Amino acid sequence: MNIIEVKNLSKSFSDFKAVEDISFSVAKGEIFAFLGPNGAGKSTTIKMLTTLSKPTSGEITLNGFNPVKNADAVRHSFGIVFQDPSLDDELTAYENMEFHGVLYGVPKVLRRQRIEELMKFVELWDRKNSLVKEFSGGMKRRLEIARGLLHHPKILFLDEPTLGLDPQTRNHMWNYLSELNKTEGITVFFTTHYMEEADKIAQRIAIIDHGKIIALGTSAELKAKTGKATLEEAFLSLTGKVIREEEAGPLDMLRMGRRMWRGGGRK
Amino acid sequence: MKTIYILWLRQIKRYLRSKSRIVGSLVQPMLFLVALGFGLGPVFQKAGQGNYVEFLVPGIIGMGIIFTSIFSGMEIIWDRQFGFLKETLVAPVTRLNIMVGRTLGGATVATSQGIIILLMSLVVGFRLSNWLLAIPAVVIMFLTAFLFTALGTAIASKIDDMQGFQLIVNFLIMPLFFLSGALFPLNNLPKSISIIANLDPLTYGIDALRYFLAGAGANHFGVGIDIVVLTSVTLLFLGVGSYLFNKIQI
């Protein structure tokens, strides 16, 4: 059974097509990687899947529900770690976790127990009462990951979860996720720019470029298709070697500027 | 219920942690009270209108409430900028609940500002007509605060930058405050000002506060009318606010 079905999905911003006619499906319990260069349309796709933005056209079914027509049912089905910051800086680390646990209806005893377990897991337990604004970038990221794992959803979206994390933490996190995937059958949909992560953990990989899916298959299939030895080489041969910022249009420049102005934060 | 509570609690915690905001939003109203109350008091008295400080205090409480509550409602703009808004928007909680939780939180914060202003005016010489009536006065404060927090939320749902915020302060909050009956009596006004004052929901909040704090004689519309108007406008803003909040896209 497919827990995510996407048919002919498109998203335009004024006349710029960020996502163009993509179709794919993810099976229940699968670990699915969504790879692509900067600006390819990964986060835009995730926002449409997670009810944060409406598709321009196309169909999405998530756990049997349509995110536009039945947003509440869809929201009950997934958890997400965003690419951009999403913590409340004025609350403590613990309060951020607690807030999330209550919003997602995790019962009190289980909630307290999981918060402690996860905060120890990301090594923030001894900082639990510090305000998040006092945290370093990596600490914030670890907290966001712990928070994303607090309720156990059917589908977990991870948009560049390992961005800015040290190799130890990255390793640690992927092991935990594999475990969760095995024991609870949680479907994992993630993006990353570290090809070796996708190679190691993903059962299938979609590669998106300029808003279109240009390849989809297992890591072995992608390597065979391009005749390359590693996923990184396969990725480069599929998407080309041009750095994306160079061909960024005025709109991208604008967004880049806003991104910097916000100190790296982005909506 | 628990989700509404945690959203409420978040607003309260953020408020208690920003000492500068608490102090900042008390200084301005107190300045108005002292400067106008004592400065214009003698003129007011000579014009046969009675004690100006007594007249002014409900208006100044209204001032503290409208500023704090619209700002609280508009905190959504900050949440959007710092990214936290996404976290609440993907949660399996209806948007109406999110809206209600936040609005109750903002309204509680603004009501406590109103109570603090009331206590501070007692220090500078204000006398309550009847101590027991301070309780319904607090209820009116809360209703007014709820109304304007919902308005702030509604507006903030449509705005995504700080310039927009400045515009709202200058072109909405200031006129709503100055053209309500906060600083002057509502009788014998020029027609145009009178019409605007009658359309301003703050006018009714302050008028009802006058009834409970300064005595029935200070009330203009009748406290029943005040409460009916406040309640209906609150429901209207809450409805519009949830509708607009529901349409936010990231």
Ligand SMILES: Nc1ncnc2c1ncn2[C@@H]1O[C@H](COP(=O)(O)OP(=O)(O)OP(=O)(O)O)[C@@H](O)[C@H]1O
């Ligand atoms: N709100 C928006 N308004 C205008 N353009 C947008 C908006 N959001 C995204 N875009 C554009 O859509 C394109 C895809 O962006 P998206 O964030 O989905 O890329 P991505 O694949 O996640 O890239 P990255 O690896 O850098 O995170 C980019 O060109 C971006 O500029």
Ligand SMILES: [Mg+2]
């Ligand atoms: Mg992205």
